[in-house]
Amino acid sequence: MNNSNRLRIAIQKSGRLSDDSIKLLLLCGIKVNLEQQHLISFSQNMPIEVMRVRDDDIPGLIMDGIVELGIVGKNVLEEIALSRQDQEKSIKYQILKDLDFGICRLSLSVPVDKNYFNLKCFNNTCIATSYPYLLKKYLNKEKIQFSSFLLNGSVEVAPRAGLSDAICDLVSTGGTLETNGLREVEVIYHSHACLISSSKDISSFKKKIIEKLLVRITGIITARESKYIMLHIPINKVKEVISLLSGAEHPTILNLVGDKNRVAMHMVSRESIFWETMEKLKILGASSILVLPIEKMME
Ligand code: PRT
Numbered sequence: 056m057n058n059s060n061r062l063r064i065a066i067q068k069s070g071r072l073s074d075d076s077i078k079l080l081l082l083c084g085i086k087v088n089l090e091q092q093h094l095i096s097f098s099q100n101m102p103i104e105v106m107r108v109r110d111d112d113i114p115g116l117i118m119d120g121i122v123e124l125g126i127v128g129k130n131v132l133e134e135i136a137l138s139r140q141d142q143e144k145s146i147k148y149q150i151l152k153d154l155d156f157g158i159c160r161l162s163l164s165v166p167v168d169k170n171y172f173n174l175k176c177f178n179n180t181c182i183a184t185s186y187p188y189l190l191k192k193y194l195n196k197e198k199i200q201f202s203s204f205l206l207n208g209s210v211e212v213a214p215r216a217g218l219s220d221a222i223c224d225l226v227s228t229g230g231t232l233e234t235n236g237l238r239e240v241e242v243i244y245h246s247h248a249c250l251i252s253s254s255k256d257i258s259s260f261k262k263k264i265i266e267k268l269l270v271r272i273t274g275i276i277t278a279r280e281s282k283y284i285m286l287h288i289p290i291n292k293v294k295e296v297i298s299l300l301s302g303a304e305h306p307t308i309l310n311l312v313g314d315k316n317r318v319a320m321h322m323v324s325r326e327s328i329f330w331e332t333m334e335k336l337k338i339l340g341a342s343s344i345l346v347l348p349i350e351k352m353m354e
Pocket residue numbers: 067068069070071072108109110111127128129130131157158159224225226227228229230231232246247248
């Protein structure tokens with residue numbers, strides 16, 4: 056239980072989620088110096104302390120009520136929840152927000168030269184994995200008989216070393232699998248980072264800070280997904296632009312000085328604007344097309 060008056064937020068100390076987690080906290084306006092090698096760093100402008108730990112420790116810290124907020128991959132969260140369930144420990148937590156980083160999938164992969172038809176091919180196989188609980192949950196549901204062993208690193212070398220028939224590991228680009236002569240055959244879990252909170256007693260003072268952070272994080276993520284678009288277009292093509300940019304809401308139309316046939320359109324689009332869309336706008340007669348990133352948004 057955290058009795059301090061400061062809201063504690065746990066993030067990964069060093070790894071794939073660290074930079075994005077720190078960036079998110081800074082964008083939320085939390086001033087904190089994370090340069091030193093300290094476990095806990097105090098914010099200079101908010102009643103917040105940031106705790107930097109291994110990602111595998113974050114779900115437990117939340118479920119035991121040691122910290123109020125955490126940023127962790129859903130894969131780790133679900134794996135730890137399953138293992139704690141097995142040990143009859145508390146698994147209470149809340150997912151407050153799905154975040155837009157740490158995107159990966161947990162997949163089953165086999166050597167490229169091995170025939171694979173369907174999940175039944177995993178019957179009586181031995182699978183190396185860092186996620187035994189997620190693997191067991193998935194294959195048990197499919198009624199596959201298998202054995203597994205835990206490797207917390209270098210999982211991808213297990214089949215070549217003659218230790219296993221297959222692996223169950225995280226994949227993002229697929230490069231690691233390819234380098235190790237493996238082929239991804241089944242995705243068993245889609246994951247991304249998420250903001251989680253403890254379900255234990257949280258003071259109303261801390262709840263207010265959490266609410267404030269949540270609004271800010273939602274604004275940051277919406278802004279990152281959105282683009283501000285400006286362009287010039289013949290007046291009679293305005294409707295076509297609107298239907299082409301279907302993710303854009305309520306465009307602003309402005310007159311252009313010295314050109315009665317064309318107008319300027321300004322709008323926010325909730326969708327990515329690809330080169331293909333810009334080329335289509337050009338064909339419609341658009342010019343001076345600008346697509347700008349948005350830093351913050353509040354609705
Ligand atoms: O030290 P600590 O325990 O904190 O860190 P860690 O080594 O356990 O985790 P880390 O930093 O590797 O990953 C943290 C989290 O990032 C994971 O739990 C996922 O939620 C997320 N994530 C996103 C990934 C990947 N993408 C990823 N590609 N985690 C690991 N990988 C590894 C994967 O295990 C494999 O070795 O990257 C390799 C595959 O990548 P590709 O691009 O070659 O497919």
